[in-house]
Amino acid sequence: MQKSPNPEFLRRAIALATENVASGAGGPFGAVIVRDGRIAGEGVNTVTTTHDPTAHGEVNAIRAAAKALGTFTLAGCELYTSCEPCPMCLAAAYWARIDAIYYGASAADAARAGFDDAFLYEELCKPKAARTLSATQLLADEARATFAAWIASANKIEY
8 A cells, every 4th residue: 555645755855956956966866765754765866976877866865775774675665756767767666666656857847957868768668679779699598507596596585
């Protein structure tokens, strides 16, 4: 059962985004992860300051919450983000098993500010051969050996 959203957590994400812009630290994106009515992690966009194209606000918040909670799964958590997540951040939320996402600005709002991820959504819908970024499979049999090792491992932690 989904919990009722708390606008104060979204206001915190928006404030983080605004502070990030004002400080010159990065783009206008902030996020918080909430569990049981408390903030478990916060993040802002640090792509340009860390030279990390994956350092979006949502990803940074997920990393902070997972570290603080000592777990790789954020089931039972909610993501509040200043803007609708891009495909990468949406996928990260799925991988983290977040229960719900609440966002402020839309993807269209972000596009008007120069952050247009419509291209990425379109690319993901195309057949692999039609995508702009080519991806070629090599050494499939050798690579599959890693899965055989995983399946046989007594030390694995499934996720």
